[in-house]
Amino acid sequence: MEQKPTVIELFAGAGGLALGLEKAGFKTIALVENNRFASQTLLKNRPNWNVINEDIEKVAQKGIRNYIDVVDIDLLSGGYPCQSFSYAGNRLGLADTRGTLFYYYAEILKELQPKMFLAENVKGLLSHDKGRTLKTMIEVFQDVGYRVQYKVLNAFDYGVAQKRERIFIIGIRNDFFKGEFQFPKPLKKKLVLKDVLKNCPPSPCATYSEKKREILKLVPAGGYWKDLPENIAKEYLGKSYYSNGGKTGVARRLSWNEPSLTILCSPSQKQTERCHPDEVRPLSIRESARIQSFPDSWEFVGSISEQYKQIGNAVPVELAKHVGLAIKSYLKKRRHYGQLQLEFY
Numbered sequence: 001m002e003q004k005p006t007v008i009e010l011f012a013g014a015g016g017l018a019l020g021l022e023k024a025g026f027k028t029i030a031l032v033e034n035n036r037f038a039s040q041t042l043l044k045n046r047p048n049w050n051v052i053n054e055d056i057e058k059v060a061q062k063g064i065r066n067y068i069d070v071v072d073i074d075l076l077s078g079g080y081p082c083q084s085f086s087y088a089g090n091r092l093g094l095a096d097t098r099g100t101l102f103y104y105y106a107e108i109l110k111e112l113q114p115k116m117f118l119a120e121n122v123k124g125l126l127s128h129d130k131g132r133t134l135k136t137m138i139e140v141f142q143d144v145g146y147r148v149q150y151k152v153l154n155a156f157d158y159g160v161a162q163k164r165e166r167i168f169i170i171g172i173r174n175d176f177f178k179g180e181f182q183f184p185k186p187l188k189k190k191l192v193l194k195d196v197l198k199n200c201p202p203s204p205c206a207t208y209s210e211k212k213r214e215i216l217k218l219v220p221a222g223g224y225w226k227d228l229p230e231n232i233a234k235e236y237l238g239k240s241y242y243s244n245g246g247k248t249g250v251a252r253r254l255s256w257n258e259p260s261l262t263i264l265c266s267p268s269q270k271q272t273e274r275c276h277p278d279e280v281r282p283l284s285i286r287e288s289a290r291i292q293s294f295p296d297s298w299e300f301v302g303s304i305s306e307q308y309k310q311i312g313n314a315v316p317v318e319l320a321k322h323v324g325l326a327i328k329s330y331l332k333k334r335r336h337y338g339q340l341q342l343e344f345y
Contacts, residue, residue, distance in 0.1 A: 010078035020320020037302035157186035222255035265312035
């Protein structure tokens with residue numbers, strides 16, 4: 001039997017990325033997650049996983065090898081938050097990023113020296129601080145000993161009924177295989193809401209205020225604030241109505257024949273409504289999880305708001321799986337290349 005590649009995950013959340021990598025054939029060695037409810041979610045679904053419910057700063061300071069008993073790691077994964085750095089010069093090193101969560105990711109990467117790393121982040125990282133934030137991250141990764149590729153991927157292209165763009169940064173250790181990493185190719189089949197929400201089991205669901213309910217009753221499936229009568233739209237949007245109006249997420253009702261907009265942490269917040277296609281309510285916990293491509297068997301721990309937060313912050317499972325398959329394919333190429341080299345010499 002072929003040995004599974006190993007992965008350690010930081011900022012694991014509710015396990016979307018970890019579950020996707022597991023489906024791609026990775027063996028999870030450990031996961032670091034500070035939020036106790038998200039950690040409980042991980043353990044509830046995978047009791048055998050080594051979940052380190054600890055602040056990432058403490059793990060980095062102590063050394064992650066004090067929490068694991070595996071020497072050689074194939075992949076370090078995780079999605080650290082996007083934070084600005086304090087610029088003192090044209091090029092920053094690892095020490096200059098101290099105090100950010102990126103710093104602790106890079107510190108653990110430096111300690112582990114896995115063959116590859118995967119860092120997921122919001123698409124806005126590309127333009128954050130005029131692109132300097134991403135530039136600095138790449139420079140730090142290079143200094144730690146990795147060559148870097150990155151690409152924005154849309155979950156909609158990978159078996160997820162949701163328009164959700166994220167940047168994926170892939171690092172390959174300099175002494176590892178020199179071939180170029182190939183990001184997964186988009187799938188031909190595209191899913192919409194009716195494909196994933198059929199026969200969805202009942203689950204807790206947030207509610208709208210009566211005022212919001214009356215407004216969203218007026219919005220047709222696939223519509224948003226521009227479909228409201230002008231006087232109601234003006235009142236609902238307030239000042240933003242006179243400054244080119246709100247975005248298409250305001251007073252938005254989803255459609256069965258389209259993918260969802262990006263699933264967020266709060267289902268009923270103004271400016272980011274995701275109203276059910278037929279009913280006047282937000283998406284339920286289970287519906288949101290299905291749109292994030294979690295299986296119905298994956299349970300979430302905590303209050304309703306905590307569960308929504310865990311789901312909204314997750315990497316869609318199917319997207320993670322396809323990225324994981326591409327990484328696994330690259331790792332296998334290296335092994336085959338190494339065997340050919342041994343045979344040749």
